[in-house]
Amino acid sequence: MDGGEPDALAGAADARFGLVKSADEAVAVASRLGGPVAVKPVIGGKGKGISLALTDERQIRRAFEIAAAPDKHVLIEKFGAGDDHRLLVVNGKLVAAAKRVRPP
Secondary structure (H helix, E strand, O other), rough: EOOOOOOOOOOOOOOEEEEEEHHHHHHHHHHOOOOOOEEOOOOOOOOOOOOOEEEHHHHHHHHHHHOOOOOOOEEEOOOOOEEEEEEEEEOEEEEEEEOOOOOO
8 A cells, every 4th residue: 555645544644654565665755755664563552563764775674674563564754853743543433632742
């Protein structure tokens, strides 16, 4: 699954991502996206298995192995520095949102 179209992620018009099932696919999607990427498991929560701001092939391959542990599907996203927001969607509806703030 490749999400370059504006409607690929409910309202996230500038999101760029790819759903992959192998480390080779992860590296290829990261190369296409360019710049730093985030590697995330499709199944899970609370930030487990997520690797951020990855820039080289070795990092991406290792992050894929970590993220693929619970399920072989892994999301590769263009990494955007900034605030960290967590959204909870149930049955296609946003039910909660939180902004994570790091302690000083």
